[in-house]
Amino acid sequence: MYINTALNYTGSKFKLLEQIVPEFDYQKNNFFDLFTGGGSVFTNVLDKFENITINDIITDLVEIHKGLYNNTNIVDDMKMLCVDKTDKDGYNKLRDLYNLNNSPAMLWALLLCCTNNMLRFNNKFKFNQTFGQRSFNDNTEKKINILLEHYKKYPNKVEFISKSFNDILIRDNTFYYIDPPYSFIKNEDGTIGKKQISEAGYNCYWKQEDDIKLYEYLKMIDKIGSSFMVSGVLSHDGKTCWMLDKLIQDGYRYKVLEYDYNKVSRKGDKETTEIIIMNYVEKH
Numbered sequence: 056m057y058i059n060t061a062l063n064y065t066g067s068k069f070k071l072l073e074q075i076v077p078e079f080d081y082q083k084n085n086f087f088d089l090f091t092g093g094g095s096v097f098t099n100v101l102d103k104f105e106n107i108t109i110n111d112i113i114t115d116l117v118e119i120h121k122g123l124y125n126n127t128n129i130v131d132d133m134k135m136l137c138v139d140k141t142d143k144d145g146y147n148k149l150r151d152l153y154n155l156n157n158s159p160a161m162l163w164a165l166l167l168c169c170t171n172n173m174l175r176f177n178n179k180f181k182f183n184q185t186f187g188q189r190s191f192n193d194n195t196e197k198k199i200n201i202l203l204e205h206y207k208k209y210p211n212k213v214e215f216i217s218k219s220f221n222d223i224l225i226r227d228n229t230f231y232y233i234d235p236p237y238s239f240i241k242n243e244d245g246t247i248g249k250k251q252i253s254e255a256g257y258n259c260y261w262k263q264e265d266d267i268k269l270y271e272y273l274k275m276i277d278k279i280g281s282s283f284m285v286s287g288v289l290s291h292d293g294k295t296c297w298m299l300d301k302l303i304q305d306g307y308r309y310k311v312l313e314y315d316y317n318k319v320s321r322k323g324d325k326e327t328t329e330i331i332i333m334n335y336v337e338k339h
């Protein structure tokens with residue numbers, strides 16, 4: 056049984072955990088969740104590694120995880136800030152306030168109340184997602200209580216970082232789980248294209264050069280003897296992802312993830328194939 060986090064994060068890997076987590080590299084002592092997002096992955100391997108490090112470029116998001124893990128007053132603060140699911144004006148005021156004077160509790164309240172629970176920022180990194188006519192509810196309360204009980208069992212194990220991945224030194228004896236924003240498509244001549252393979256709010260942080268840097272980062276992890284698993288959309292609506300395709304061409308092992316016992320998922324009427332790629336041998 057996997058534990059869901061209380062962020063309702065769009066792009067969460069929660070539903071795929073049963074296919075991903077058993078494939079991890081447990082030969083390593085340290086686990087690094089480089090793009091932690093809603094945190095569902097690190098939360099479910101706290102008992103499996105000696106040390107856990109999580110990172111995300113959105114600092115307030117990392118601070119929410121830190122607040123929950125260390126059981127601070129972040130939950131009460133967030134509850135006080137959530138607006139009623141009919142209160143559009145209240146939501147807009149909260150959003151303005153966040154953009155003037157941000158805090159982790161405010162971001163969590165916005166995340167729970169916004170459209171599709173999707174964090175969306177403009178080019179100036181101002182939060183700009185619209186009101187989703189939703190709010191904190193009993194279901195979220197239940198998830199929070201389960202999560203807090205779970206974290207209590209594994210104190211002092213998690214290190215929290217908020218940087219762009221390429222500013223983080225690569226460590227040895229470490230297994231990296233890597234779930235980046237949607238990557239760029241491959242052109243017919245094999246070069247990297249100008250468009251990302253699909254849409255997500257956190258895509259605004261991701262540029263073509265990040266895909267190239269991430270590819271080089273993965274090669275470096277491999278070179279120093281650490282290990283990685285990358286997850287992502289290999290193909291969508293007939294288009295192919297440049298970076299994942301390049302890793303496959305390099306000979307890394309990969310598996311297709313299944314959705315409802317189907318090898319492909321559908322976004323609208325468009326077929327999507329999501330995979331994991333690993334640089335370590337399959338366990339027997």
Ligand SMILES: C[S@@+](CC[C@H](N)C(=O)[O-])C[C@H]1O[C@@H](n2cnc3c(N)ncnc32)[C@H](O)[C@@H]1O
Binds near residue numbers: 066092093110112218
């Ligand atoms: C696909 S989501 C991760 C979802 C996560 N695995 C989960 O289960 O919730 C990708 C994350 O990468 C973060 N991100 C975007 N650019 C980044 C960068 N340059 N360095 C680190 N994190 C970044 C985004 O904020 C987003 O939370």
